Amino acid sequence: MLEMTRPQTLVALRGIGKTYANGTRALEGVDLDIRAGEFLTLLGPSGCGKSTILRLIAGLDAPSGGVLTRAFDNLGAEIGFVFQEPTLMPWASAFDNVFLPLRLQGQSRRTAAPSVEEALSLVGLADFAAAYPRELSGGMRMRVSIARALVLRPLLLLMDEPFAALDEIARFRLNDDLLRLQEELGATIVFVTHSVYESAYLSSRIVVMAARPGRITAEIGVDNAAARDEAYRVSAAYAATCKRAAGALRDAVHGEDL
Amino acid sequence: MTPAPQWALRYGPPALVMLALLAGWEAFVRLDDVPPYILPSPILVLETLAADRAILLPALFETLKVTFAALAAAVLGGVGLALLFAQWKWIERSFLPVAVVLQVTPIVAIAPLLLIYLEPATAVLVCAFLAAFFPILSNTALGLASADRNLVDLFELYRASRWRTLLLLRLPSALPYFLGGLRIGGGLALIGAIVAELAAGAAGQGAGLAFRIMEAGYRLNIPRMFAGLALISLAGIAIFAALSALSAWLLGRWHESALGPER
Numbered sequence: 001m002l003e004m005t006r007p008q009t010l011v012a013l014r015g016i017g018k019t020y021a022n023g024t025r026a027l028e029g030v031d032l033d034i035r036a037g038e039f040l041t042l043l044g045p046s047g048c049g050k051s052t053i054l055r056l057i058a059g060l061d062a063p064s065g066g067v068l069t070r071a072f073d074n075l076g077a078e079i080g081f082v083f084q085e086p087t088l089m090p091w092a093s094a095f096d097n098v099f100l101p102l103r104l105q106g107q108s109r110r111t112a113a114p115s116v117e118e119a120l121s122l123v124g125l126a127d128f129a130a131a132y133p134r135e136l137s138g139g140m141r142m143r144v145s146i147a148r149a150l151v152l153r154p155l156l157l158l159m160d161e162p163f164a165a166l167d168e169i170a171r172f173r174l175n176d177d178l179l180r181l182q183e184e185l186g187a188t189i190v191f192v193t194h195s196v197y198e199s200a201y202l203s204s205r206i207v208v209m210a211a212r213p214g215r216i217t218a219e220i221g222v223d224n225a226a227a228r229d230e231a232y233r234v235s236a237a238y239a240a241t242c243k244r245a246a247g248a249l250r251d252a253v254h255g256e257d258l
Numbered sequence: 259m260t261p262a263p264q265w266a267l268r269y270g271p272p273a274l275v276m277l278a279l280l281a282g283w284e285a286f287v288r289l290d291d292v293p294p295y296i297l298p299s300p301i302l303v304l305e306t307l308a309a310d311r312a313i314l315l316p317a318l319f320e321t322l323k324v325t326f327a328a329l330a331a332a333v334l335g336g337v338g339l340a341l342l343f344a345q346w347k348w349i350e351r352s353f354l355p356v357a358v359v360l361q362v363t364p365i366v367a368i369a370p371l372l373l374i375y376l377e378p379a380t381a382v383l384v385c386a387f388l389a390a391f392f393p394i395l396s397n398t399a400l401g402l403a404s405a406d407r408n409l410v411d412l413f414e415l416y417r418a419s420r421w422r423t424l425l426l427l428r429l430p431s432a433l434p435y436f437l438g439g440l441r442i443g444g445g446l447a448l449i450g451a452i453v454a455e456l457a458a459g460a461a462g463q464g465a466g467l468a469f470r471i472m473e474a475g476y477r478l479n480i481p482r483m484f485a486g487l488a489l490i491s492l493a494g495i496a497i498f499a500a501l502s503a504l505s506a507w508l509l510g511r512w513h514e515s516a517l518g519p520e521r
């Protein structure tokens with residue numbers, strides 16, 4: 001068992017590699033600590049293994065090499081997962097979708113109701129508990145998906161390009177809501193994106209990745225002092241972070257066919 | 259002019275086409291003086307239907323009884339086997355070829371053989387079952403395998419047992435597919451029953467609608483043949499409509515297929 005470098009490290013990846021059965025080297029030699037309370041963004045081109053890292057952390061896949069250590073055991077209770085698509089059950093109401101993790105833990109609808117309602121109001125959907133997914137907009141569906149991931153109050157929230165399919169207005173709003181949620185809940189978030197701007201706006205730390213094989217090429221710390229709001233989106237600090245992240249991403253994809 | 263109401267726009271054109279076809283048929287028979295033993299007019303068919311109802315309706319009831327019994331058996335068998343397929347891949351690999359052989363062999367060709375080995379009533383039931391079984395099996399198996407990959411991952415993350423994943427995820431995911439199979443199977447069960455009745459009727463057995471049609475044919479009672487045929491068509495339409503209504507009711511608010519064109 002690997003010793004945790006710091007007490008607040010939630011997940012430690014050491015020399016992690018992942019090769020799929022077809023020979024694709026999704027990851028090679030990845031060293032990464034996920035620290036409690038941080039908003040970590042994995043930024044990189046398609047096929048750089050960002051999503052694979054999330055799947056490994058969530059235990060949905062096993063690494064082919066290296067050591068992955070978690071500071072917690074009950075993965076289902078401590079990890080919330082948000083996919084690129086809302087991934088809701090279309091036959092179930094927003095309430096029942098958010099209820100799912102509690103239901104799988106053996107809770108009854110009645111005992112779970114307060115937690116479900118709270119999670120729905122956290123994402124601003126208190127009035128839509130009875131609505132079915134197809135009756136909701138894309139942004140609202142994603143909110144239900146986030147409420148489902150939060151309903152167990154996990155330590156760690158893993159988000160795999162959750163806002164990629166949304167329009168810019170919905171994306172900006174969800175960005176702000178996500179930051180507010182993180183502050184309220186004190187959750188640690190690992191966020192996958194290929195948007196430089198999204199990573200610069202949300203993160204306290206950006207890890208830049210390159211593809212073939214998937215590996216980490218740069219790490220950018222972001223000064224968290226400034227409040228994230230509309231003013232920040234046009235600030236010099238934000239522009240500087242964007243520039244650094246864009247430069248690192250350009251280096252990461254340099255010489256590759258895009 | 260005020261615009262026509264929704265229902266008139268929706269049901270008006272198909273109703274008009276149907277009426278025009280019947281009117282054309284009636285006009286052809288009357289104007290050309292076609293004798294009823296060659297081609298009865300629609301009105302005569304309707305009159306025959308009313309006059310011969312004591313013969314035709316019990317026969318229809320018999321045929322429907324067999325159809326529904328066969329459909330119920332096909333649902334039990336098809337869904338049951340699809341569940342086994344979904345849980346154990348080796349069962350699917352072992353049994354699917356048998357199911358395919360049964361499916362591709364025309365029911366018309368199997369019916370006479372079944373009549374040699376089985377009681378006519380049982381043979382008719384088995385024929386209708388065989389016709390309805392495969393679409394229900396294959397659609398349900400496809401549906402059970404079509405659950406959203408990410409949702410499957412989510413259930414895995416939350417440590418859901420195989421049984422709960424089946425109950426809460428795979429079965430609801432399969433429902434629209436199953437209902438599609440059921441609608442096809444309902445029509446095919448009727449066809450299977452009719453085919454087997456025809457084969458059985460040739461051996462002098464059976465009281466179903468198909469037997470009555472054949473009997474009317476031997477007696478050159480062409481209007482009654484048409485009346486029987488009309489009843490079969492109506493029964494098929496009714497079965498399809500009932501299963502479609504069931505499907506719309508079950509899928510209700512969540513599935514695209516259950517929603518009207520206006521959104």
